[in-house]
Amino acid sequence: MRISTLTMYNQNVSSMNRQQTEFMKIGQQIASGKRIVNISDDPQAMTQAINISQSKSVSNQFNDARVGVRNSLSQEESVLNTVNDVYSRAKTLMVQASSDTLSDADRASVSSELRGLYESLIGLGNTRDGNGRYLFGGYQDDTAPFVRDGAGDVSYVGSPEVREQQVDGERRMAVGHSGDKIFRSVHSSAGYLADAGLNNEGTLQFDGINIVDSNHPDFGQAYDIEFADNAGQMQYRVNGGAWADYSSPTNVALGGIEIELEGAPADGDTLRVARGQDNNMDIFRTFEKALAVLDNPATTDAEKAQRSNTLRTVMRELDNGMDNVLTTRAEVGARLNELDALDTIGGNRTLAYEQALSDLVDLDYVEAASQYSVRMVGLQAAQKAFVGMKDMSLFNFL
Template sequence: MRISTLTMYNQSVSSMNRQQTDFMKIGQQIASGKRIVNISDDPQAMTQAINIGQSKAVSSQFSDARVGVRNALSQEESVLNTVNDIYSRAKTLMVQASSDTLSDADRASVASEIRGLYESLIGLGNTRDGNGRYLFGGYQDDTAPFVRDVNGNVNYVGNPDVREQQVDGDRRMAVGHSGDKIFRSVHSSAGYLADAGLTNQGTMQFNGINIVDSNHPDFGQAYDIEFADNAGQMQYRVNGGAWTDYNDPTTITLGGVEVELEGAPATGDTLRVARGQDNNMDIFRTFEKALSVLDNAANTDAEKAQRVNTLRTAMREFDNGMDNVLTTRAEVGARLNELDALDTIGGNRTLAYEQALSDLVDLDYVEAASQYSVRMVGLQAAQKAFVDMKDMSLFKFL
């Protein structure tokens, strides 16, 4: 078979082009640090790498979400710590105001400080986060959750439900708590407290509430006690039951609970004994009740008894409020701990993704350097062969 000069020329050029293509490909791999530069290099590995890259991006989104949730929870924890300090200080001031050694001017001074704490608490209830949203407004986080009505009372106008954020594949976490949960609720374990009617006219006072039998079948119920003078004998009845003679002092047993009373009640006076969750749970109302008796001078024995009863009830309500805040702080701490655990898991997962991607697409530089040298020698050999062959001619041997 006759081999033409043109055929030899084309074969040599094709060989050089092939060698040059291989040489440039290994050069691109070394420059990029990737074994797969184009999808055609390894379609199966590239498909797996794309899937892993998408999973890694989702994991990164979860990580960013956890940062936002952690910031919100950390801010809430800081606010709750301040709220607890306010409750503690307010209770201390009420204990001080309950003393008979204080003058009305001294109580007015105490009331002034309590009012300052009250205003501070309202401000904390309307705290905003870093994005300008109200921290305790629930879903309705674009308006202040605590506002005053025409009578000056503070009301909650936010939403009781809170936003949730996806912080991992199968975990949605609540971003904080609503103001209703923090400032207008008590823990289910809140104990009994007594609340005398604000219209009481007698000098009856309650001293203590003692739990004597928590297994009593009626334990946990609420009890309304009313007093009346029947034929010169002061009597009381519980929840509309039979009348019983009242002696000063006396202890009334109510379904496993004992209430110690002293003083002389008047006809129509009332006393409610109930668990914290069945009584006033609004801490702002507690402040308002305390301020109402501290702002007005107590000139009669009945007014003094009313002041003592109101302050004692307020102190018990502050105890319940502090327990609720501490429980909420514990929930916040548990969520922060969970976020730390999810960060650890997410970090390990991201590391596994990166390792898998590296195994699929990253370049082995030792092998690539060896291939680079081989391709360079091959290209040089092809070029040298072409130079030698193109100068071959029979005329040189004639």
């Protein structure tokens, strides 16, 4: 077999180019810190790395979503804390206003402060978050959820449903609560309260409502008590039942509960006794009722009885409102705790993804440095061999 000068030349050039390519590949790996610079370096590992990178990106999106939800819930928790303070102060004012030692001027001062609390409560109900959305508007978070009508009464025009955010692969979380849930609802455990309305003409007053038998088959129902004058004898009946004689004071049994009544009702007076969830649940109506009786001085015994009954009802409704706010705050706290747990899980998952990616594509610098030295020696040897060979020719021996 004849070996020509051209063949030897081509072989040495190919060897030198091959060594140059391997040397440059190692240099690229060291410069990038990655074992896989091109997909062709390891197609299978690169495919796995792409899938893991996508999963990591999704996990990062969930993390960003949790940050937004946490900010909204934290702001809601702060607002609810202020709402609870408003209820507490209003309850204190109602206790003061119920005292017979206060003059009409004193009650006017109480009314002035209560009206300020009422206005602040409306403002709290229309709180906006950092993005300008109304915190308690539900789906309709671009307009104020609480508005005044022509009579000056506050009504809710937001949505009862709230936005949800995907905070993890299988978990959607409500971002907050609607204003209807917070300001126009009570907890299902809210107890009984009585409401004599504003149209009674007698001096009937109610006091405590005592639970006698919570297992009574009629426990939990609402009761309407009517009073009528029958030939000089005041009588009452419950839910349209049989008439019974009334005397003051008396305890009226109502399906597992008793209510203490005193005073002289007038013919046609009524009294409603119901669970909190079956009675007035709108806290703005509660404030409006209190302001209505405090702004109008009571001169007759009937007006004083009406004021006393209204203030008692208002205090119980404020208690129900505070219980509802505390329950809602507990829900917010539970969601914040869940977000913390999901952050921990998400952080561990991200670390696992990063470790898997590192195992697939990251460079082992010790091994790469060794390979770099080997490839450099190989390249230098190929170059030296080429230099020694390029001047060799049979014509030198002629």
